[in-house]
């Protein structure tokens with residue numbers, strides 16, 4: 230391996246992904262917009278913000294300006310192309326998941342979802358009658374042989390060069406064939422007017438975040454493609470308090486833990502922990518890898534009495 | 541195969557045939573009332589669809605897991621029934637089986653109506669019907685939906701031609717005989733009859749064209765229902781992920797189509813007083829045909845359920861247990877017994893192949909065929925590979941809402957309306973073919 234360059238690359242990756250996470254998690258462009266509007270009425274109100282280097286600062290609300298968003302065409306075009314040279318992967322360490330569900334909340338916040346709509350869902354699993362139950366966060370697997378994109382009649386859901394499977398809510402006709410085709414139940418549908426539709430109706434649609442959500446179309450996990458573009462980790466990854474998630478680039482063979490910000494070799498992590506993918510027999514080739522739920526330092530506190538929860 | 545009672549040939553003249561068949565078109569008051577009734581139903585239920593357009597598919601019982609529901613079951617059912625056109629007028633027609641002559645037009649009318657409405661049903665199921673043009677603008681030919689749209693439209697076109705072309709001689713008669721027809725209708729008869737006066741060369745050309753279409757519609761008909769089955773078989777879900785779905789659906793479609801045809805035959809026989817044309821012979825043969833297609837369907841059902849039921853593979857096991865003994869058992873066994881096993885046994889006896897008993901049995905067969913589509917679509921979606929968790933209670937069950945039921949009634953009313961209107965303006969039994977078949981000379985004035 231080209232030691233030097235890969236080391237450099239990894240270090241850069243760490244710096245870019247790991248450190249910038251916090252600030253962006255707190256401030257998003259539209260909350261700024263809202264804040265700026267509100268400020269016109271009540272002057273001199275201070276807000277707390279986290280800077281890029283991790284310092285907490287106070288800023289006058291009047292000073293806040295919404296970040297400039299690219300026009301729709303530009304967003305749509307770059308959204309379809311993806312980020313050149315990248316091959317994103319996620320590793321989920323089941324031995325650490327305690328069902329904190331911070332990932333679910335952060336995700337719903339980021340993508341303007343209701344509490345019952347899941348891009349990522351923490352499931353209680355038990356593989357067979359006498360095996361140990363465990364918690365399993367389940368995002369879209371961003372399959373390399375995606376059954377969902379194959380069946381789409383209008384190319385509204387597609388796979389980009391960096392491996393991410395996205396949905397264009399401006400094109401989707403709402404046939405829901407992709408929901409039927411996804412074996413991981415990763416997709417949801419906007420059956421009614423999406424949450425806070427009125428509030429976000431003027432926002433430019435961003436294909437890399439599926440926001441604002443559109444009624445009558447499909448939505449699902451997008452690995453926070455909008456955040457990846459600005460070198461941030463996905464919302465779920467950075468919000469986990471328990472170090473469950475690693476996220477990174479398979480080309481660089483590096484993944485970063487969202488809690489500890491530690492960057493490790495992807496291949497080594499998988500090899501040493503017997504990493505696996507879900508339902509490999511289906512041939513979907515997932516990009517989400519799981520580390521088995523062994524040596525857990527806590528008790529499973531789920532409720533598996535209900536026969537329906539078992540599988 | 542021709543064992544039509546011989547004495548009828550002598551009692552019927554061409555004039556009498558014309559009169560018998562054309563009379564009800566203009567003198568059936570009940571039919572107009574029926575049309576008014578259907579239009580009212582359509583208007584009322586159309587409102588339900590408008591509510592759905594306004595508020596989104598959330599007004600249905602569908603949610604993230606059961607993301608296809610009643611509408612898709614209806615779609616499959618409509619496509620299935622429409623296959624009767626191909627079965628009767630093409631397959632049996634090409635085999636030169638002559639007892640189908642009086643009922644071939646009815647079967648084409650059913651085919652046209654049901655396939656046309658099936659296209660609408662799909663649009664009614666869409667989350668964004670306003671974007672339906674995207675299918676053309678951004679259409680991707682790798683998607684089975686595109687194949688389905690292609691074959692459904694092709695089948696509709698060929699079925700329409702197969703309805704109209706063989707009717708050309710009759711339309712020429714309508715033009716001359718139906719004096720009371722409105723000017724628009726006269727115009728339609730005039731245009732559609734294309735100046736046909738039954739010269740030998742016209743006769744030859746027409747029959748050559750019809751023959752070509754009859755051959756063409758066989759692959760298209762097979763394709764339409766096979767592709768519809770692929771909407772399910774192309775997924776990785778337990779219960780759908782099987783290789784025999786194509787022929788299984790086609791066989792089921794013949795059962796449903798035959799039952800629908802028997803009901804329509806009975807209706808027209810009584811209401812249009814066509815006892816001399818749609819005779820006991822036709823019912824008897826339809827009964828036998830039903831036994832044959834039911835047996836084929838039963839064979840596919842055995843393969844579809846017995847083989848996985850024997851293995852009880854993980855994933856399949858939950859699904860099959862729910863069907864065999866669980867939540868879905870009543871519907872499942874109803875569809876199998878009432879729609880398949882019992883009709884086979886009953887129809888082996890001649891007395892059940894008389895018009896009335898056969899019609900009653902057909903009602904059960906058709907209802908079971910519909911239930912079967914429902915049982916194919918919904919339970920599978922309730923048994924995904926990964927457990928359904930952290931969602932509200934109504935995501936875990938599915939029951940159609942009032943809106944969904946109203947939209948379903950709307951689609952059935954539309955199909956019935958199309959059939960009724962067709963039967964109101966066109967002769968439901970082919971006049972000239974009947975005459976030719978019974979050796980009576982056909983005279984068409986210019």
Ligand code: SF4
Nearest residue numbers: 369370371372377411
């Ligand atoms: S997990 Fe489902 S939605 Fe995601 S890429 Fe795979 S098939 Fe598509």
Ligand code: SF4
Nearest residue numbers: 381401402404405407
């Ligand atoms: S629901 Fe939308 S994204 Fe899914 S297959 Fe249909 S058009 Fe494509």
